[in-house]
Amino acid sequence: MTDTLVPDSPAEIQAAVGYERPETLAWDSKLRRTVTIYIPLALFVIVLLFPFYWMAITSIKPDDEMYDYHRFNPFWVHSPTLHNIEVLLFQTNYPRWLMTTMGIAVAATFLSVGSSVLAAYAIERLKFKGAQHVGLAIYLAYLVPPSILFIPLATLIYQFGLFDNPVALILTYPTFLVPFCTWLLIGYFKSIPYELEECALIDGASRLQILRRITLPLAVPGLISAGIFAFTLSWNEFIYALAFIQSTDKKTVPVAILTELVTGDVYQWGALMAGSLLGSVPVALIYSFFVEYYVSSMTGAVKE
Amino acid sequence: MGTTTADVGLQRLTFTRKPDGWLTRLFDNKSFLVFLCMLPTIGLLVVFLTYPLGLGLWLSMTDATIGQPGEFIGFDNFVDLMSDPIFWMSVTNTIFYTTVATAGKFALGLWLALLLNHHIPFKAFIRAIVLLPWIVPTVLSAIAWWWIYSPQFSIISYVVVDVLHLRDTYINFLGTPWPARWSLIVANIWRGIPFVAITLLAGLQTISPSLYEAALLDGASGWQKFRRITVPLLMPILAVALTLSVLFTFSDFQLVYAITRGGPFNTTHLMATLAFQRAIPGAQLGEGAAIAVSMIPFLIGATLLCFFGVGRRKWQQGEAND
Numbered sequence: 001m002t003d004t005l006v007p008d009s010p011a012e013i014q015a016a017v018g019y020e021r022p023e024t025l026a027w028d029s030k031l032r033r034t035v036t037i038y039i040p041l042a043l044f045v046i047v048l049l050f051p052f053y054w055m056a057i058t059s060i061k062p063d064d065e066m067y068d069y070h071r072f073n074p075f076w077v078h079s080p081t082l083h084n085i086e087v088l089l090f091q092t093n094y095p096r097w098l099m100t101t102m103g104i105a106v107a108a109t110f111l112s113v114g115s116s117v118l119a120a121y122a123i124e125r126l127k128f129k130g131a132q133h134v135g136l137a138i139y140l141a142y143l144v145p146p147s148i149l150f151i152p153l154a155t156l157i158y159q160f161g162l163f164d165n166p167v168a169l170i171l172t173y174p175t176f177l178v179p180f181c182t183w184l185l186i187g188y189f190k191s192i193p194y195e196l197e198e199c200a201l202i203d204g205a206s207r208l209q210i211l212r213r214i215t216l217p218l219a220v221p222g223l224i225s226a227g228i229f230a231f232t233l234s235w236n237e238f239i240y241a242l243a244f245i246q247s248t249d250k251k252t253v254p255v256a257i258l259t260e261l262v263t264g265d266v267y268q269w270g271a272l273m274a275g276s277l278l279g280s281v282p283v284a285l286i287y288s289f290f291v292e293y294y295v296s297s298m299t300g301a302v303k304e
Numbered sequence: 305m306g307t308t309t310a311d312v313g314l315q316r317l318t319f320t321r322k323p324d325g326w327l328t329r330l331f332d333n334k335s336f337l338v339f340l341c342m343l344p345t346i347g348l349l350v351v352f353l354t355y356p357l358g359l360g361l362w363l364s365m366t367d368a369t370i371g372q373p374g375e376f377i378g379f380d381n382f383v384d385l386m387s388d389p390i391f392w393m394s395v396t397n398t399i400f401y402t403t404v405a406t407a408g409k410f411a412l413g414l415w416l417a418l419l420l421n422h423h424i425p426f427k428a429f430i431r432a433i434v435l436l437p438w439i440v441p442t443v444l445s446a447i448a449w450w451w452i453y454s455p456q457f458s459i460i461s462y463v464v465v466d467v468l469h470l471r472d473t474y475i476n477f478l479g480t481p482w483p484a485r486w487s488l489i490v491a492n493i494w495r496g497i498p499f500v501a502i503t504l505l506a507g508l509q510t511i512s513p514s515l516y517e518a519a520l521l522d523g524a525s526g527w528q529k530f531r532r533i534t535v536p537l538l539m540p541i542l543a544v545a546l547t548l549s550v551l552f553t554f555s556d557f558q559l560v561y562a563i564t565r566g567g568p569f570n571t572t573h574l575m576a577t578l579a580f581q582r583a584i585p586g587a588q589l590g591e592g593a594a595i596a597v598s599m600i601p602f603l604i605g606a607t608l609l610c611f612f613g614v615g616r617r618k619w620q621q622g623e624a625n626d
Binding site: 037038044045048051052055058067070074111116119122126143147148150151152154156171172174178179207232235236239242253269279283284291295 | 331337345415424443448494498506589
């Protein structure tokens with residue numbers, strides 16, 4: 001409706017907008033929808049995804065294309081090559097770093113989810129005296145950022161003789177994983193009807209039987225959420241891995257790419273991008289399988 | 305919730321019980337079970353979180369270096385920091401970075417959430433790919449930004465200079481202080497938008513459409529609906545998201561370390577990166593710990609400000625305190 005009448009001055013625009021009473025009609029206008037919804041949304045998607053596109057395209061570009069924007073359009077690859085990925089896989093320790101990261105992430109995830117399940121069960125279902133305060137304390141622990149902990153933790157790790165040992169990371173990652181997972185699982189346990197446990201109690205089940213055969217099976221989606229989240233967070237962790245690990249072959253992917261592939265002043269952008277891309281693939285894969293879990297756990301944990 | 309109900313010993317098909325041994329009875333004792341369940345979590349958190357927090361306070365008052373426990377020197381580290389221009393620059397950088405990046409993230413994130421709240425095709429798919437910047441390891445996407453900000457081969461410069469002809473020379477993104485700071489802020493906003501958008505979208509979806517219908521009948525404009533319905537009902541979730549976002553932006557390390565490492569000439573250091581630089585490569589554990597400890601008052605202040613500043617609004621609206 002306003003499309004046919006093009007207002008000239010700002011005052012007229014103001015007037016046109018002010019008198020737009022039949023909201024529903026305007027809302028249906030296709031042009032309006034395109035301008036106010038689809039174009040901004042498309043811009044958002046382009047901006048949010050462009051770095052990944054750029055990363056992917058750089059990692060398969062040969063060097064002469066990568067450094068010559070005038071002869072080759074930089075937004076496209078003319079003769080794609082796997083050279084960068086080959087360098088990464090066969091001339092560096094990259095496969096080793098991937099395995100280390102995977103091992104650390106899996107171990108830290110199991111440790112964190114295991115202890116979180118027990119803690120969440122105790123807080124939410126055993127309802128002991130002071131359970132609420134313990135829950136609050138655990139939540140506060142989530143608010144302590146790793147960047148104020150890594151210095152004392154480094155000395156602690158050194159005293160334990162775990163310096164330059166991946167076990168140090170497995171033991172320290174739970175400091176941020178356990179609070180998160182515990183809160184996620186408390187929320188999840190809340191959604192399981194308590195009557196089910198009462199029935200089992202009446203039927204003569206012990207508490208451990210109840211946890212193992214009733215509560216845990218029902219909490220599987222919550223456990224998956226907590227698990228994939230913990231895995232992602234451990235895979236992405238950087239500062240502890242940077243501070244506690246020194247030898248090349250024990251580094252995790254994010255640290256290794258930044259410290260081992262950046263040599264001198266000449267950056268091997270192709271290999272760097274290929275490394276970043278491959279390092280993102282495991283989490284991206286898991287993410288693509290469990291998108292709904294991510295979204296629900298992210299919002300669930302915030303809502304708690 | 306009697307704990308001894310089980311002792312009645314009703315036999316059913318699903319749960320067959322042997323006569324209660326001492327072990328069984330021990331595991332049915334609630335206090336013991338609570339202790340057992342809490343042990344791993346409390347143990348991990350006390351040893352690797354609470355104790356290091358205290359140890360950090362202690363270290364900040366010593367002259368410890370790597371390999372040397374150091375002696376108690378009182379507040380000397382803090383006094384030294386007071387007259388350290390690099391430290392003060394890191395403080396102002398951190399505050400500036402947190403304020404601008406958080407404002408950007410929430411403005412754009414809220415906008416994206418409102419866009420995604422419409423009925424659009426492929427909504428689930430768009431929501432999924434929009435979350436990618438948040439899922440991918442920060443350092444790895446930061447490396448992509450580093451390459452985007454490259455002085456010679458920046459794709460942004462290419463577009464600005466060679467496609468749009470807006471400038472004659474390539475932009476030196478990371479070579480001078482202010483462009484470097486803004487570059488870091490842009491990268492941080494880029495990474496933070498998805499989290500804000502998806503959490504706020506979850507909040508938006510809990511708002512009942514009937515409220516908007518009622519407002520429509522009352523003749524409310526789009527802005528009025530946003531201001532009087534969306535914003536107040538979004539406040540509780542906004543408060544939590546804001547608190548978390550401010551906290552993690554303030555203590556950000558990865559992005560700055562990966563893109564500039566505090567350079568050029570220490571002008572883009574955040575408190576976290578400066579603490580790292582002094583403590584680990586510089587080996588001055590005590591000084592690094594002092595910088596890390598001086599983040600704590602800021603963190604507590606920011607958290608309280610966000611949480612109560614925004615959270616109180618909700619109480620003023622007359623909603624129940626849940």
